[in-house]
Amino acid sequence: MSMKQTLDVLNAMHRDGVIGPYALAGAVAAFNYLEPAVTDDLDVLISFQTKSGLIDLAPVFDDLRARGYETHQREGIVIEGWPVQFIPAVDELDAEALANAEDIEIKMPSEAPVRTRILQPEYLAAIALRVGRAKDQFRIAQFLEEKAVSTEKLCAILRRHDLIQKWQSFCARAGINDPCRVE
Numbered sequence: 001m002s003m004k005q006t007l008d009v010l011n012a013m014h015r016d017g018v019i020g021p022y023a024l025a026g027a028v029a030a031f032n033y034l035e036p037a038v039t040d041d042l043d044v045l046i047s048f049q050t051k052s053g054l055i056d057l058a059p060v061f062d063d064l065r066a067r068g069y070e071t072h073q074r075e076g077i078v079i080e081g082w083p084v085q086f087i088p089a090v091d092e093l094d095a096e097a098l099a100n101a102e103d104i105e106i107k108m109p110s111e112a113p114v115r116t117r118i119l120q121p122e123y124l125a126a127i128a129l130r131v132g133r134a135k136d137q138f139r140i141a142q143f144l145e146e147k148a149v150s151t152e153k154l155c156a157i158l159r160r161h162d163l164i165q166k167w168q169s170f171c172a173r174a175g176i177n178d179p180c181r182v183e
Contacts, residue, residue, distance in 0.1 A: 003028075004114045005080035006042060007106065009067065011116070018063040020047035023101035023117040025087060025124065030139055032104065033121040033148040041076050041083040045098055045119065048088050055088045093130065093161045097123035122154040129163055129170060141174055155180035 013019045023029070026043030048055045061077065064070065069079050076083030089095050101117040108114070119127070125143045128136035143149045158167050158180060171178040 002080055002108070002111065003042070003082060003106070004108045004111045006082040006084065007114045007116045009064075009069070009079050010044065010084070011114070013060070013063060016063070019060060019086075021098055021101075021117070022046040023098055023119050025097075025119050025127065027139075029118040030121070030124055030143075032118055033124075034139070034142050034146055041074065041085055043085050043087055045087050045089055045094060045101075047095070047098055057086065060086060091161075093123075093126060093157075093163075096157075096160075097127060121149045122157055125149055125154055126157045126161065126163060129158070129166055130161075132166075137170060137174065140170065141176065144176060144179075151179035 010019070010022060014022060022044050024042065025045045026041075027039035028042050031039075061070075064077055064079065069077055071078040073083040076085040078084070087094075089098050097119050100123065101119050103115060103117055105113045105115050121143055125140050128139050144151075158164050164180060167180055168178060170176075
């Protein structure tokens with residue numbers, strides 16, 4: 001199971017115009033900033049150009065089928081051993097996160113490095129807050145504990161996207177001193 005080969009396929013799909021700009025999200029992106037967490041899938045935030053406002057994934061899956069990938073596992077399509085979940089950028093937070101994604105090079109043992117994009121940690125934390133699952137809340141606490149986010153930048157993102165109230169509730173439940181509190 002090679003992430004490099006999976007990313008090579010995603011990069012080829014982007015180059016071929018099948019998918020728009022994309023960036024790694026979820027646990028794989030967080031791994032770049034935090035202690036590793038166990039994950040068995042790859043979340044890919046992706047921009048879809050739509051005319052009607054409806055997102056049509058058929059061209060993506062048609063292209064993957066033509067490349068020989070059609071096995072689905074849970075929510076993802078398996079590409080070179082990794083279930084990949086394509087997550088459409090659905091709101092301004094997602095669009096901003098994708099526009100500010102960082103270009104990185106991932107090095108794998110005994111393989112050539114591969115270039116990709118990942119979401120910045122502050123956006124990962126803001127999106128995790130919006131989603132609100134227990135594992136997302138744990139990841140937010142981990143970002144704060146490991147000082148992997150700029151709290152100033154995170155607070156600005158939360159304010160811009162009307163997530164401050166949700167943030168305050170999270171901090172109160174988690175027993176975290178709210179770094180966004182304005183005295």
